[in-house]
Amino acid sequence: MAFRPIHTRRAFEEICDRIREQLALGVLKPGDKLPPERDLAQQLGVSRNVLREALRSLEMAGVLRLQKGVKGGAFVQQGDTSRMNVVMRDMLSLGTISIRELSEARVQVLDLVVRLACANARQSDFEALQANVERTELFTREGRLLERVECAREFYKLLAIACGNKVIAMITDAVTEIHMRFVYAKVASSGVAMARLVERRKQFLAALRERNAAAAARLMRGHLGAVQKMLEQDPGAMSLQIALAEMKPGMK
Amino acid sequence: MAFRPIHTRRAFEEICDRIREQLALGVLKPGDKLPPERDLAQQLGVSRNVLREALRSLEMAGVLRLQKGVKGGAFVQQGDTSRMNVVMRDMLSLGTISIRELSEARVQVLDLVVRLACANARQSDFEALQANVERTELFTREGRLLERVECAREFYKLLAIACGNKVIAMITDAVTEIHMRFVYAKVASSGVAMARLVERRKQFLAALRERNAAAAARLMRGHLGAVQKMLEQDPGAMSLQIALAEMKPGMK
DNA sequence: TTCCATTGAATGGGTGATCCATTTAATAAT
DNA sequence: ATTATTAAATGGATCACCCATTCAATGGAA
Numbered sequence: 107m108a109f110r111p112i113h114t115r116r117a118f119e120e121i122c123d124r125i126r127e128q129l130a131l132g133v134l135k136p137g138d139k140l141p142p143e144r145d146l147a148q149q150l151g152v153s154r155n156v157l158r159e160a161l162r163s164l165e166m167a168g169v170l171r172l173q174k175g176v177k178g179g180a181f182v183q184q185g186d187t188s189r190m191n192v193v194m195r196d197m198l199s200l201g202t203i204s205i206r207e208l209s210e211a212r213v214q215v216l217d218l219v220v221r222l223a224c225a226n227a228r229q230s231d232f233e234a235l236q237a238n239v240e241r242t243e244l245f246t247r248e249g250r251l252l253e254r255v256e257c258a259r260e261f262y263k264l265l266a267i268a269c270g271n272k273v274i275a276m277i278t279d280a281v282t283e284i285h286m287r288f289v290y291a292k293v294a295s296s297g298v299a300m301a302r303l304v305e306r307r308k309q310f311l312a313a314l315r316e317r318n319a320a321a322a323a324r325l326m327r328g329h330l331g332a333v334q335k336m337l338e339q340d341p342g343a344m345s346l347q348i349a350l351a352e353m354k355p356g357m358k
Numbered sequence: 359m360a361f362r363p364i365h366t367r368r369a370f371e372e373i374c375d376r377i378r379e380q381l382a383l384g385v386l387k388p389g390d391k392l393p394p395e396r397d398l399a400q401q402l403g404v405s406r407n408v409l410r411e412a413l414r415s416l417e418m419a420g421v422l423r424l425q426k427g428v429k430g431g432a433f434v435q436q437g438d439t440s441r442m443n444v445v446m447r448d449m450l451s452l453g454t455i456s457i458r459e460l461s462e463a464r465v466q467v468l469d470l471v472v473r474l475a476c477a478n479a480r481q482s483d484f485e486a487l488q489a490n491v492e493r494t495e496l497f498t499r500e501g502r503l504l505e506r507v508e509c510a511r512e513f514y515k516l517l518a519i520a521c522g523n524k525v526i527a528m529i530t531d532a533v534t535e536i537h538m539r540f541v542y543a544k545v546a547s548s549g550v551a552m553a554r555l556v557e558r559r560k561q562f563l564a565a566l567r568e569r570n571a572a573a574a575a576r577l578m579r580g581h582l583g584a585v586q587k588m589l590e591q592d593p594g595a596m597s598l599q600i601a602l603a604e605m606k607p608g609m610k
Numbered sequence: 611t612t613c614c615a616t617t618g619a620a621t622g623g624g625t626g627a628t629c630c631a632t633t634t635a636a637t638a639a640t
Numbered sequence: 641a642t643t644a645t646t647a648a649a650t651g652g653a654t655c656a657c658c659c660a661t662t663c664a665a666t667g668g669a670a
Binding site: 114142143144158161172173174175176177178179180 | 618619620621622623632
């Protein structure tokens with residue numbers, strides 16, 4: 107018989123829960139401002155320090171933004187879809203999930219994404235992807251490989267958006283972000299880069315425009331396999347630790 | 359031209375990042391204990407209050423557990439896969455995603471899960487699912503409907519585990535948790551319940567055992583559709599707010 | 611009047627000292 | 641040997657400050 111550890115209820119947890127409850131009930135909405143720390147602390151009957159522990163946690167969770175100055179305060183945010191990426195990173199760092207599992211999941215999720223995008227993509231989605239491929243082409247011509255990696259990151263984001271479902275998009279982003287760090291680190295360290303990337307993108311986009319899910323999915327699977335192979339080429343011997351720890355600016 | 363808001367760097371963020379960096383680098387591993395707050399604060403050159411803001415945030419993120427008493431301290435945890443559920447809940451509360459998107463995503467994810475489970479499930483997975491169906495049968499016979507809902511929640515968890523990929527399992531859990539709250543609230547308020555649930559489960563499990571992905575996926579789709587229809591039956595007029603705010607014990 | 615510099619209040623950011631509550635190990639009493 | 645007591649370590653929480661930033665109000669100069 108195993109007992110789950112008791113979680114002694116602490117003030118800051120209670121506060122977080124109450125604020126989240128107000129959010130769930132719709133009493134608090136994005137854009138709203140909470141009372142000043144000093145007031146709210148008094149209302150809740152806790153010290154300002156404890157209240158701040160709660161506010162900080164909610165800020166880290168992407169629920170609040172704290173802003174200084176008169177007219178500042180704690181503002182309810184629009185949901186930050188990148189919080190899921192942080193969860194994924196933590197799981198990897200802690201060894202709860204493995205790179206292999208993440209890659210596998212990514213392949214499966216992208217397969218789904220491609221099929222959904224084929225079914226649901228709008229003209230504007232195609233145009234955004236088209237523009238992305240053109241930028242990729244530019245960077246390829248000019249040998250700006252690291253910028254091309256950023257382009258690739260954006261490509262998957264646009265593809266996920268083309269599904270027309272923000273939940274799927276969020277999930278896709280979460281399983282893609284770490285992977286792109288690896289690619290970035292690989293390209294930065296070894297200078298190698300995917301051959302015929304633009305060609306592949308164009309083929310893929312053509313299949314997508316024809317809404318040919320089977321062909322698009324096949325092309326995507328093939329591409330992912332090729333990228334995987336490139337990553338596994340020894341030189342550089344990518345390390346999980348390095349890729350995770352190296353926080354490139356703008357890579358939140 | 360739009361500028362991203364500058365994020366003034368605050369001490370607690372810096373601390374969180376440094377600790378996460380140590381995790382990513384493998385310097386800190388699950389089970390490790392951080393120095394006592396008083397020591398660590400001094401090492402980092404910050405006040406204990408600020409350090410605590412950081413530790414609290416990391417605790418909320420499921421990275422640390424803080425334990426009182428001599429021999430207590432801040433311990434690095436195994437990754438908590440339920441953190442993704444919290445993100446999903448926040449996104450819903452904040453209106454970043456909709457129930458409709460979540461349901462759609464769930465249908466798609468479960469389709470994938472069923473196929474993967476067909477391919478990868480082991481004997482032990484079948485046995486766990488079998489045992490779950492038997493409990494479902496018991497609760498059905500005895501009219502313990504709310505416990506049966508808990509059983510259903512477990513069913514999807516087991517199915518996700520049968521995929522053999524923890525990332526997929528985590529995602530599945532995240533898209534399933536909210537849904538099961540709705541079902542719970544519906545059953546609790548109206549007393550209605552899915553007809554022929556056990557029969558459906560048995561059929562599904564049989565298809566899974568035969569590793570007949572097409573049949574299993576078809577059965578799952580049918581079942582999800584039926585459940586959706588049940589939820590949409592007016593009486594009770596389920597409210598997102600209520601389902602989200604009502605925190606049933608054990609539903610973390 | 612219009613514009614710009616000054617100023618002051620509101621608010622989050624951060625500090626240090628202090629006490630409480632819980633947990634555990636060492637110690638003492640039975 | 642067993643049990644009760646005690647003391648130390650550690651997180652939980654409070655209080656009283658002070659600093660830095662922001663912005664609106666004020667007031668003087670053009």
